[in-house]
Amino acid sequence: MSPLSIPGFEHLESRRLCLALCKELIEERNLNEFLENAFGWIGQAFGVGRICLVDYYEQTGYFDLLHFSGYPSDAVHQLGRRLEEMEVRRALSERLPYASTLNPHFWCIPLYFSQVLEAVLVLEGDRPIQAGPAQQEAAHILSRLLGVLMSSTRLAVNQKHQFDPADLRRARQIQVSFLPRQTPRCEICEVYGFNRSSATVGGDYFDYFQPGDDSLQCILADACGHGLAAALIMSNFRGLLQTRISAQEAPHQLFDSLNQDVHFDEDFIQYLTGIFLDYRATGRALSYLNAGHYEPLVFSRDGSCRTLPGGGPPLGMFKNSRYPLGQARLAPGDLVVLFTDGLVDVEGSRGAYFGVEGVGDAIRGSLEAPLPEIAETVLGRAQSFSDDRLDDDVTLLLMRV
Numbered sequence: 001m002s003p004l005s006i007p008g009f010e011h012l013e014s015r016r017l018c019l020a021l022c023k024e025l026i027e028e029r030n031l032n033e034f035l036e037n038a039f040g041w042i043g044q045a046f047g048v049g050r051i052c053l054v055d056y057y058e059q060t061g062y063f064d065l066l067h068f069s070g071y072p073s074d075a076v077h078q079l080g081r082r083l084e085e086m087e088v089r090r091a092l093s094e095r096l097p098y099a100s101t102l103n104p105h106f107w108c109i110p111l112y113f114s115q116v117l118e119a120v121l122v123l124e125g126d127r128p129i130q131a132g133p134a135q136q137e138a139a140h141i142l143s144r145l146l147g148v149l150m151s152s153t154r155l156a157v158n159q160k161h162q163f164d165p166a167d168l169r170r171a172r173q174i175q176v177s178f179l180p181r182q183t184p185r186c187e188i189c190e191v192y193g194f195n196r197s198s199a200t201v202g203g204d205y206f207d208y209f210q211p212g213d214d215s216l217q218c219i220l221a222d223a224c225g226h227g228l229a230a231a232l233i234m235s236n237f238r239g240l241l242q243t244r245i246s247a248q249e250a251p252h253q254l255f256d257s258l259n260q261d262v263h264f265d266e267d268f269i270q271y272l273t274g275i276f277l278d279y280r281a282t283g284r285a286l287s288y289l290n291a292g293h294y295e296p297l298v299f300s301r302d303g304s305c306r307t308l309p310g311g312g313p314p315l316g317m318f319k320n321s322r323y324p325l326g327q328a329r330l331a332p333g334d335l336v337v338l339f340t341d342g343l344v345d346v347e348g349s350r351g352a353y354f355g356v357e358g359v360g361d362a363i364r365g366s367l368e369a370p371l372p373e374i375a376e377t378v379l380g381r382a383q384s385f386s387d388d389r390l391d392d393d394v395t396l397l398l399m400r401v
Contacts, residue, residue: 017141025149032319035067042142050071052066052067052122053067054066055225056117062225073311074313077293077344081353085102085103090108091108097110105124105128106124107124188215188216190400193207194395194397204234204394206220206395215280217279219241219274220339220397221234222342222395224269234272236270256323258315259291263318271292271317272316274293276288277296284332285330291314292311294341297356298336299363300333303367310326335374337398340393342395348386349386363378
């Protein structure tokens with residue numbers, strides 16, 4: 001039999017796609033590497049350059065971005081917000097591919113195994129995708145193959161386990177113990193961090209390090225997902241980070257090394273976004289690394305605000321990612337602001353988001369206040385905006401020269 005005369009596949013494009021995906025599986029790649037290569041073949045088959053995989057958690061009903069290709073390296077938060085626009089929730093009732101009615105440039109392929117929705121593959125084209133017979137056949141291949149693959153990598157996750165609430169509370173106590181118990185006393189700047197978990201356990205983390213009397217380092221990170229899984233990812237990351245910091249790894253190498261550590265060669269995906277700051281009193285020099293996170297904000301005493309641009313993709317998503325070291329100069333009174341998406345993605349009653357603008361407005365009105373008061377003001381504004389409904393982990397880190 002000719003390799004391209006596969007029974008049941010009438011179109012050459014779908015046969016090539018099937019063979020390419022099977023070849024990737026036969027080469028025993030881990031799930032991360034499989035998706036990186038598979039997205040290239042899928043893009044060719046459908047004539048698109050932007051693809052993302054949205055995971056579905058049956059136990060909680062959450063949809064979460066798992067992997068993406070063709071978007072900017074820091075697109076993880078933007079894509080997370082666009083899940084409603086993609087209409088991924090329609091996949092719970094539809095098994096056939098469908099175009100989003102909110103944005104027809106999105107074409108969704110539900111990935112099922114048996115009766116269970118595992119994930120949704122979302123293709124975004126420059127124009128609405130014309131799904132002819134060949135594309136429909138290719139979509140059928142993807143739905144079955146990727147649905148089985150996703151299910152096989154986490155069979156235990158799809159079982160309806162019952163967790164002891166006491167164990168979860170204890171896990172939260174352990175997680176809280178990982179956060180700094182005291183704000184460091186530092187002559188060159190002041191710093192303050194705040195964390196509130198939406199669940200018993202969560203995936204946000206911040207910490208401080210003082211390599212010398214004239215320097216201060218800060219980390220803020222946000223693991224993908226929610227609840228216990230996100231907490232475990234962050235716990236693992238914290239241990240890896242502490243090891244690197246203790247070894248006094250150079251800042252410009254830190255995220256490159258951590259990305260290799262976090263990128264597991266196993267059949268599951270974990271990733272996290274984060275910001276690392278290294279401030280030196282000499283010349284008021286700030287070095288920073290960004291792994292797919294919101295750009296830090298820097299407020300001057302006069303109320304003006306600038307961002308610190310640059311960075312790479314989330315840690316652990318792509319094996320060979322590189323993270324350039326950014327540089328900035330700070331002036332006396334400058335306030336550096338870091339936050340997680342749980343703050344900016346607070347949703348109001350009319351569907352609007354609190355956003356970076358909401359954070360900025362809250363801070364701008366209280367620039368001269370003590371840092372704990374600034375944090376309290378920001379959180380209060382977010383709670384009022386959402387009618388006291390904060391559905392995600394919220395973390396805020398402030399550093400003032």
